[in-house]
Amino acid sequence: xxxxxxxxxxxxxxxxxxxxxxxxxxxxxxxxxxxxxxxxxxxxxxxxxxxxxxxxxxxxxxxxxxxxxxxxxxxxxxxxxxxxxxxxxxxxxxxxxxxxxxxxxxxxxxxxxxxxxxxxxxxxxxxxxxxxxxxxxxxxxxxxxxxxxxxxxxxxxxxxxxxxxxxxxxxxxxxxxxxxxxxxxxxxxxxxxxxxxxxxxxxxxxxxxxxxxxxxxxxxxxxxxxxxxxxxxxxxxxxxxxxxxxxxxxxxxxxxxxxxxxxxxxxxxxxxxxxxxxxxxxxxxxxxxxxxxxxxxxxxxxxxxxxxxxxxxxxxxxxxxxxxxxxxxxxxxxxxxxxxxxxxxxxxxxxxxxxxxxxxxxxxxxxxxxxxxxxxxxxxxxxxxxxxxxxxxxxxxxxxxxxxxxxxxxxxxxxxxxxxxxxxxxxxxxxxxxxxxxxxxxxxxxxxxxxxxxxxxxxxxxxxxxxxxxxxxxxxxxxxxxxxxxxxxxxxxxxxxxxxxxxxxxxxxxxxxxxxxxxxxxxxxxxxxxxxxxxxxxxxxxxxxxxxxxxxxxxx
Ligand code: AMP
Ligand code: DBH
Numbered sequence: 001x002x003x004x005x006x007x008x009x010x011x012x013x014x015x016x017x018x019x020x021x022x023x024x025x026x027x028x029x030x031x032x033x034x035x036x037x038x039x040x041x042x043x044x045x046x047x048x049x050x051x052x053x054x055x056x057x058x059x060x061x062x063x064x065x066x067x068x069x070x071x072x073x074x075x076x077x078x079x080x081x082x083x084x085x086x087x088x089x090x091x092x093x094x095x096x097x098x099x100x101x102x103x104x105x106x107x108x109x110x111x112x113x114x115x116x117x118x119x120x121x122x123x124x125x126x127x128x129x130x131x132x133x134x135x136x137x138x139x140x141x142x143x144x145x146x147x148x149x150x151x152x153x154x155x156x157x158x159x160x161x162x163x164x165x166x167x168x169x170x171x172x173x174x175x176x177x178x179x180x181x182x183x184x185x186x187x188x189x190x191x192x193x194x195x196x197x198x199x200x201x202x203x204x205x206x207x208x209x210x211x212x213x214x215x216x217x218x219x220x221x222x223x224x225x226x227x228x229x230x231x232x233x234x235x236x237x238x239x240x241x242x243x244x245x246x247x248x249x250x251x252x253x254x255x256x257x258x259x260x261x262x263x264x265x266x267x268x269x270x271x272x273x274x275x276x277x278x279x280x281x282x283x284x285x286x287x288x289x290x291x292x293x294x295x296x297x298x299x300x301x302x303x304x305x306x307x308x309x310x311x312x313x314x315x316x317x318x319x320x321x322x323x324x325x326x327x328x329x330x331x332x333x334x335x336x337x338x339x340x341x342x343x344x345x346x347x348x349x350x351x352x353x354x355x356x357x358x359x360x361x362x363x364x365x366x367x368x369x370x371x372x373x374x375x376x377x378x379x380x381x382x383x384x385x386x387x388x389x390x391x392x393x394x395x396x397x398x399x400x401x402x403x404x405x406x407x408x409x410x411x412x413x414x415x416x417x418x419x420x421x422x423x424x425x426x427x428x429x430x431x432x433x434x435x436x437x438x439x440x441x442x443x444x445x446x447x448x449x450x451x452x453x454x455x456x457x458x459x460x461x462x463x464x465x466x467x468x469x470x471x472x473x474x475x476x477x478x479x480x481x482x483x484x485x486x487x488x489x490x491x492x493x494x495x496x497x498x499x500x501x502x503x504x505x506x507x508x509x510x511x512x513x514x515x516x517x518x519x520x521x522x523x524x525x526x527x528x529x530x531x532x533x534x535x536x537x538x539x540x541x542x543x544x545x546x547x548x549x550x551x552x553x554x555x556x
Pocket of ligand 1: 206207208252323324325326327328346347348349350351352371429430431443446452457
């Protein structure tokens with residue numbers, strides 16, 4: 001063998017990272033897109049440039065960059081003392097509070113890979129992620145929104161075959177259960193860690209996904225940092241920017257579009273709110289003089305309506321409100337700016353890569369009716385039919401893409417890679433879109449059956465699997481139907497195992513919840529049927545079910 005490598009040989013099914021083709025990688029480097037910096041480099045640079053500037057604000061804490069740097073040093077050392085080593089995966093399930101930022105950057109400093117879980121994830125998701133990432137630790141909080149996260153984490157650790165430490169952040173004495181490590185005790189003497197390779201995987205992001213288990217998305221320092229730097233240019237992020245993480249901080253949108261990382265790269269401030277409800281979030285906007293935030297459409301509606309009705313909070317510091325994650329109705333888009341006194345920017349993005357923005361010099365009509373255009377001149381986008389052929393200009397079709405920050409494959413998931421990428425490595429977004437004459441994208445819907453419930457993605461297959469586990473359920477189909485507030489509502493149709501004793505719909509919803517699924521995936525409506533309508537080929541027709549449901553709703 002001519003080439004010896006330190007990496008263990010991996011078969012395709014185990015590939016943790018699919019590289020860009022060499023000529024593209026070379027081009028992205030030559031053009032300066034991949035700048036050869038790591039996220040730890042970025043934090044160190046900002047600390048050096050603006051040590052006394054406020055880095056992080058939450059309901060209880062306010063840290064300068066110097067404070068943050070010290071806390072990151074201590075936690076990185078504490079994690080190393082616990083046995084965490086570079087390259088290992090560590091799951092994070094923390095609410096939006098200052099320690100979230102500290103933990104992410106401590107893992108970057110140490111060279112371990114954060115796995116970005118959401119606070120709403122329950123045992124089904126966390127166990128699957130713990131197994132697929134082989135995480136050595138899970139960092140969580142004792143309690144959030146009256147839910148006992150520490151017990152959940154311990155259950156997950158017990159359910160996986162490998163050793164996984166549970167690290168619990170608690171504000172109260174006695175909040176750390178037996179078997180867990182106290183986050184507060186993880187303070188080691190600062191030390192030097194080997195610098196990560198900028199072309200290596202920095203973390204694993206999650207896909208909303210259309211199949212069973214959330215898929216892991218490997219993102220490198222080079223590619224992700226480029227997406228953040230480019231977002232900062234387009235969204236005009238400066239050292240004066242105060243970005244509010246109102247959505248769950250680990251989501252790709254508040255993390256990078258331009259998000260928390262955008263603020264840190266620019267030397268601005270990250271504000272975090274535990275709740276996006278106007279009564280809580282508006283108070284943080286007033287307190288931290290927030291200039292920018294990102295919202296999913298249902299939240300944008302809630303904030304807009306609250307502001308239209310008049311609020312006692314001073315939200316006049318807001319300059320930019322990004323709306324994305326799901327299609328923003330044109331009617332709502334037109335109301336955001338007048339109500340909140342901040343410019344609207346639509347963003348259409350995905351954790352796999354491609355992010356599109358409307359631009360600040362776009363006419364208002366473009367900003368309120370389109371989802372913008374790719375942020376990078378190096379993004380390549382095509383709209384194709386079901387055979388992979390390009391559709392005529394302006395026609396609807398499937399969006400596929402490749403570029404300097406779009407992944408070429410999921411983490412150790414050959415099956416998903418075969419479905420989600422073309423033979424030459426373009427990512428099939430699953431979105432049905434069209435381009436307007438000026439090159440702006442209009443998102444028309446989804447080809448792949450996932451339901452976008454106000455920005456939270458629901459996999460029909462995943463929920464169907466859970467429903468089928470109920471003894472009184474013989475068959476199940478889950479579809480999304482239009483909903484004025486959420487965009488889509490999740491509706492489950494089930495056939496009773498014993499038609500003489502159909503299950504109660506409330507029981508079924510409770511069952512799904514208790515199976516350990518994130519609450520947003522519990523069907524909004526359950527209907528028990530005698531039989532499913534069928535398509536010509538004997539396949540259950542989701543379209544017929546949708547029609548049936550709409551008709552039922554109208555008759556109700
Ligand atoms: P995820 O896989 O969870 O990162 O979700 C990405 C998906 O969210 C995209 O492929 C779209 O289906 C959807 N999405 C994100 N932003 C928008 C938007 N502005 N309009 C419509 N759909 C969106
Ligand atoms: O929905 C998303 O995943 C999303 C939305 C807006 C995203 O990943 C992003 C911006 O970066």
